Amino acid sequence: MKATKYILGALWAIAFVLGLVGIYQRLTNGHMLAGYGSYVVWGLWVAAYAYFVGLSAGSFLFAALVNVLNVQELKPLTRAALWTSFVSIAVAMMGVVLDLGHMGRAFSLFFRPNLSSMMAWMGILYAVFGLLLVALAWFIYKRNDGMVKALFMVGIPLAVAFPGGGGALFATLSAKPYWHTPLTPVFFVVGAFVSGFALLAALAAVVWPKRTEMIRLMGRLVIALVAIELVLEWAEYSIPLWYGVSPEKDLLMQVLTGQYWWVFWIVHILLGSLVPIALIWWKPKSAVTVGTAGFLTAATFLAVRLNIVIPGQVTPELHGLEKAFTDHRLTFAYTPTTHEWLVMAFMVSVAFGLLWLGFRLLPLIDSKEVQPNERAA
């Protein structure tokens, strides 16, 4: 077990150092080392932003729902879920700020917001959500159960609104038919539930491996949510493709059979959906299977976000535009560069680092709630 810890620690350190290299490159070279351009304007970092926002909303909704609905078996996870939510929203904001052309002007969003812009609304909602989390932490610390419950009640619509609004940020653009569907915001909300709950299943398995009832319940939730996600995706793909005649056909086939077919089939469907379902089905009370399943679903959910953000931009708005001007930024092809992955490594390592620090320093787990025989070895 000690060896595992050292290995994980070493992996984290490598990711963090590589991430620092990425941040240094970003600060010294601006956007020059990134692979996106003037046609595919949003790349890996925007997908990462959407991913972490989903994790944040999902974790919060978990904490809020188990408290409001009084699910005793899952209540011990509340504070861990809230910390996960806080870390995720912080990392999401880091991703989106790093993506800006002028990072120093990020705060002008609050000084001169354009209230018709979904992006301005998102900035406002994230800020309100951050304040809500701080207030919640305060009242939990003060053991003011009434205020905690009230803030959870207020937080539920907020935590549905900001991933939903994040989806609407894409969906409201009529110029992008792949995004411009009423299903997109729904996808983002369901995705928040799937990825957030799955991450907490993994955390539960690490912290309380011997609480079989908690593990079993988390496993069931993950299966149910992954199933809902798959049904929605079936709708998304089967309806435009059913008769084989539709404006969306080529684009959807590009996702299913194009250069990055494996992102959908191998990463998302196989590793993120089918393997987790099979693992939980196989041993529903085992912390190892449920934890692995949760981790797989949560980690691979980045593929779902990438498969929304990138394909939406890879078709020219006007026929012939792709050949009108030869320039590496004026192309409809996009592959994240090493630099973008390094910055991504920074985001992920900061997220894991903060999570770990939280578990070490903050009272996320009440010692009374953990029996001596329950602690992971």
Place this chain on the structure above:
Amino acid sequence: MAGTQIPPLPAGAEQPDVDLLLRMSADLRRALAKPLNERRWVMVIDLRKCIGCHACTVSCIAENKLPPGVVYRPVLEEEVGSYPHLSKIFTPRPCMQCDNPPCVPVCPVEATYKRPDGIVEVDYDACIGCRYCIAACPYNARSFDFGEFYTSDTPGGVQAYEKAPTFEYGKKRVREHEDSPIGNARKCHFCVHKLEEGMLPSCTSTCIGRATFFGDANDVESLVHELLGKPNVRTLKPEAGTLPRVYYLI
């Protein structure tokens, strides 16, 4: 009469003694004498006269000192038919300066807006570089300034001409460090800095086929007003509901 009736050529072209550029310059001077909100700048592009020389693209790049990755007016090329019956369609694509611009309401900080004369402007000092407006444009008419230079890999480093100042929106700027317009969304603005000094946009004055026309559509005597009355006037993607101010004669 058998066969297809070819739409009549623009009036100016029927009068060889009238130079179209001089006529448009006179139109421009009349427009500038009016208050800003009474001008309605439009562009008309005759696709039958465009020969695909890309002179407009190049002159625009030279005028606005556009770096790699930024192009305001590419010319789209499309082949039609098969040998021996084939032709090419050339479609210059400036910013459409839409009357219902999708790029404006999406900007989170109101850094892009429509001027009273209809030009959609970008405030480089306010733009945060989020690129939402670029994603929102159904014509791909906006691009992002990555801070690159064409000559950065040459032995002598970045050449002086790439650091020559731009005067977009009437403000002198040099592209260096991380200063705007580096890190901003950029787009065609009908050369508004030239317009206000009484000069036609660069694409219009350099079009060797005289295929690009510019002027004030509120002026009934202007060339563009005359052209907009033709039956063969079209806009790009009318179904997008953007109400473009760039018209095509087909």
